[in-house]
Amino acid sequence: MPLPVAGRNTVYGAALNYHSTLESLGGALSSKPYWAPPMAPVLYIKPPNTWIRDGDPIPLPADIAAVQAGVTLAAVIGRDMFRIKPESALSHVEGFTVVNDVTVPHSDYFRPEIQNRCRDGFCPIGSQLVGPREIKALDALELRVWVNAQLVCLESTRGLVRSVATLLSDVSELFTLAAGDIVLIGSAPSAPLVRAGDRVAVEIEGLARVENPVVAEPDGRRSS
Amino acid sequence: MKRGRVVYQGRLHEAVPDAVGLRLDDGRMLREMDVTWLPPIEPRTVFAVGLNYADHAEELALKPKSEPLLFLKGMRSIAGHRTSTERPADAAFMHYECELAVVIGRTARHVKATDALTHVAGYTVANDYAVRDYLENYYRPNLRAKSRDGATLLGPWLIDADEVGDPQALELRTLVNGRVTQRGNTRDMIHGVARLIEYLSAFMTVTRGDVILTGTPAGVVNVEAGDEVITEIDGIGRLTNFLVAGRGNARG
Numbered sequence: 001m002p003l004p005v006a007g008r009n010t011v012y013g014a015a016l017n018y019h020s021t022l023e024s025l026g027g028a029l030s031s032k033p034y035w036a037p038p039m040a041p042v043l044y045i046k047p048p049n050t051w052i053r054d055g056d057p058i059p060l061p062a063d064i065a066a067v068q069a070g071v072t073l074a075a076v077i078g079r080d081m082f083r084i085k086p087e088s089a090l091s092h093v094e095g096f097t098v099v100n101d102v103t104v105p106h107s108d109y110f111r112p113e114i115q116n117r118c119r120d121g122f123c124p125i126g127s128q129l130v131g132p133r134e135i136k137a138l139d140a141l142e143l144r145v146w147v148n149a150q151l152v153c154l155e156s157t158r159g160l161v162r163s164v165a166t167l168l169s170d171v172s173e174l175f176t177l178a179a180g181d182i183v184l185i186g187s188a189p190s191a192p193l194v195r196a197g198d199r200v201a202v203e204i205e206g207l208a209r210v211e212n213p214v215v216a217e218p219d220g221r222r223s224s
Numbered sequence: 225m226k227r228g229r230v231v232y233q234g235r236l237h238e239a240v241p242d243a244v245g246l247r248l249d250d251g252r253m254l255r256e257m258d259v260t261w262l263p264p265i266e267p268r269t270v271f272a273v274g275l276n277y278a279d280h281a282e283e284l285a286l287k288p289k290s291e292p293l294l295f296l297k298g299m300r301s302i303a304g305h306r307t308s309t310e311r312p313a314d315a316a317f318m319h320y321e322c323e324l325a326v327v328i329g330r331t332a333r334h335v336k337a338t339d340a341l342t343h344v345a346g347y348t349v350a351n352d353y354a355v356r357d358y359l360e361n362y363y364r365p366n367l368r369a370k371s372r373d374g375a376t377l378l379g380p381w382l383i384d385a386d387e388v389g390d391p392q393a394l395e396l397r398t399l400v401n402g403r404v405t406q407r408g409n410t411r412d413m414i415h416g417v418a419r420l421i422e423y424l425s426a427f428m429t430v431t432r433g434d435v436i437l438t439g440t441p442a443g444v445v446n447v448e449a450g451d452e453v454i455t456e457i458d459g460i461g462r463l464t465n466f467l468v469a470g471r472g473n474a475r476g
Contacts, residue, residue: 007268007433010298015363034361040473042362045296047269049429061427082373112295112363114271120429173473174368176300 001097001129006048009180011123013101014167015042015109017186018159033110041170044112050123054210058102058121059217060196069194070101070187071143071202073157075168076129082176089168090132097126098208101187126208138164143188146201155188226381230259261305264348264382265327268433270297272352274365276414276439283442292415292423301371305379305463309353310470311449317356320447321440322398322455324410325350325378326417328434332425340421344385349463350437351377351455381461388459391417399454400447408441
């Protein structure tokens, strides 16, 4: 599968889409600055500068000690969908792959956080694409993160708040998901930290895997 | 020079302004309403800045931050001059935002503010609609309020940076059905164009075709289906949009 087309496609991510993430925030969601738990899907964008392929280096920013590697199921939209019911949502999906949703660790969901989510190379996208009909149980897939060939994170799409079909339907209620767009269904909780020199792989059992080295970003602040 | 992109009789053309309206790259002269307008450039990443004029922040009873409040747009949100935008029927407060849009001309990474403007290809006008009823306090301003289909307008023209000179000395205004409802000057930005490029390029690569919407001054008022909204910046252009009735969000 090629990368999405910059200028035409958008990669959206859904935050707070695991029950355990929501539970860990608990009462905080009803206090300042949120005041109420979220109603619509909590969405962010991974722009084209973040998109990389299997094997490409993830630059570790010079001002950051470690970043989190979040494994997520990713739906690649096959045809435009706007206000599509959950029962029809999967017929608009071309296929699924895996994405490593890299972030600078942060605990705030109030502002868009592009400084923590949108740095160069922060969205390694798997190259395998598996059609929705080839997957038996979308909502019971095992997600894994490996750091230097050690399994450090094991999660399952069973823990999702909105299932794949519900999430895509709910997003399509707000705006059009276009053919070629990607929706990150939800970054698994307990995302491990990775540092310069590590090799990080995220995979979904029997579906897709993307592996990337983490490399220290040259400190460009002096050059420019 | 000023350049636009339009579709006429099934073909994409470059166009320039002309006394009657516009002149296509094949020489034909047309009126503005004869063509379908696209954004004057093919935007790549579209950034927007919130609360970047002190008077607008005050209007919303919000404190501007020392760092720019940046958010991103989905590509389906972007549309051109003279297009129609849906106004959700269940919203009590949807407003326009007249903004100077900066179009990046060459890659910027770790750029200092003093050099930042050399990375600008040119400028255009933006109207960055918000549906305030749909704001939630998660990744605020959230996409539901700020990235709706065809609710981020760009155009009509891209004007070269060297013809604009100082981007911090431009009068901007919005007219709703011909009446001026918003006025401001880019000199009152909290974070100017050069600072925004410095800020962004300090942590990510900013690329040719990226667009930065630089925020709006005070004077945002509710608009209704049927309204004609013109956002205008002196020397840059006059961007027209029409509001049409749309259904609200049943769920979510």
